[in-house]
Amino acid sequence: MKYTYSVLEHLASRDSKYLATIINVEGSSYQKEGTSMVFNKDGSSTGLLSGGCLEADLYERIKLQDPSFTSFSTLYDMSSEDDLSWGQGVGCNGTIQVLVERLTDQLKRHFITLSAKLNEGFEVTLIKKLTANYQLVGYRFVCEDGTSFGTLNEITNSESSSLTKEFPFVYFKASQCYYFSQLFSPPPKLLVFGAGPDAIPLVELTSGAGFKVVVCDWRPGFCNEDYFPKAHQLVIGNTKELICQTKPNNHDFVVIMTHHFQKDKELIHQLLPMKVRYLGLLGSLARSQRLLEGVQPPKWVHYPIGLSIQAKDPHEIAISILAELIQVKNRSTKTELMNI
Missing domain, CATH: 3.40.50.720 (NAD(P)-binding Rossmann-like Domain)
Known part of the structure; x- marks a missing residue:
């Protein structure tokens, strides 16, 4: 919980550049869906996606992307103790899908609005739409007070009702896309x-x-x-x-x-x-x-x-x-x- 709020506090800073979020977990892992971290311009970071075993590798993958990228997704397979495919072999017995987004000024403003809603005592759900190959289409913040904001225009009732705390990552065959939901609650x-x-x-x-x-x-x-x-x-x-x-x-x-x-x-x-x-x-x-x-x-x-x-x-x-x-x-x- 403390990581969540420290990441939110850092998102709006001038130095923050990339947001990385676990969007799907299969098997066991150190962290669960919705866990996020922020990378700064100088490579430093706030938050953790693992016990510290993949963050450095993830930043190297970010640096390999086209300088103009807006988002990309990458998969980490940590299920084998002797799997050294990316230099670790941590043996966590699971795979995790990580979505990386560039922190645009617009996205930072939306996270500032999110923080304000949390300070007012409202829960907020962030819904992200992704293509079949995990490319971000858009997102929308849906607030407990009835307001919403973001780049995604609308979300149907059938889509939103399929997302639960236990199943935050769902594929819809009809539209051939994924929806990911992340619940933010006010500090207790x-x-x-x-x-x-x-x-x-x-x-x-x-x-x-x-x-x-x-x-x-x-x-x-x-x-x-x-x-x-x-x-x-x-x-x-x-x-x-x-x-x-x-x-x-x-x-x-x-x-x-x-x-x-x-x-x-x-x-x-x-x-x-x-x-x-x-x-x-x-x-x-x-x-x-x-x-x-x-x-x-x-x-x-x-x-x-x-x-x-x-x-x-x-x-x-x-x-x-x-x-x-x-x-x-x-x-x-x-x-x-x-x-x-």
Whole structure:
């Protein structure tokens, strides 16, 4: 996830020149469809398509293209341990198809618009149309708010409905072309209620993993930039004010770690009706059950918080919480369709 946002941030830069994207995977691979990277004018790059075993070769292939090329596709077969056809023999037991596009000013502007939509909280699906030999025909960004933009004029319902998260690359015999879809989601928001010392490693780790972290507390002496320089936002107030200002929704992740029983209780009672995506309670099982007053909570309430790794100190506890957050974030149903 963090790679995705770092690539997006770099796409609009003056130095960026080529965008490379995995559009199809057969077998196993280090990265999946939709993984992208950017090559700069000087050959440096942002992002990874593999464990670092094919990026240099890909850049050499780019340099062999006609200087005026707009796009090309190349196949990497990494299925054999002793296959040295392109000098590696990595043995990942799969093949990957990579699409390389020149970053034109128009494409950069469209990616800037994409970033703006994500910052507004909307999901955006990028659909690319390719010929039977994997040449790019055009693309269109379709936004959750009903807007769309790009070089591709229209996409039929039958074509868009065939694209899912599990099957993002589909061939249509009637039109003899491929469609590839790539879903971009806003950075997940994590609300951390409680600005004690044990929240510091959690905020550092989760922000580094791509979460948009908001720290909430009633104590300005704790909830400040000196303690939480990586926080996206700091919110100060009583429990009602904190909820009112942060406006939790069903996409948000929430961690309660105030170490104040009554305030934890107030927060839980306000948050339960909001049906957030994840609510984690720091503390023992007995304490959490007391907070819930014997009520059986929904499945999205996690207590004790974090994956069970026998964590002992604040940093280890933060790691266990981050692991659980990632587990929930990446959980999806195989048949879930993209709403495009």
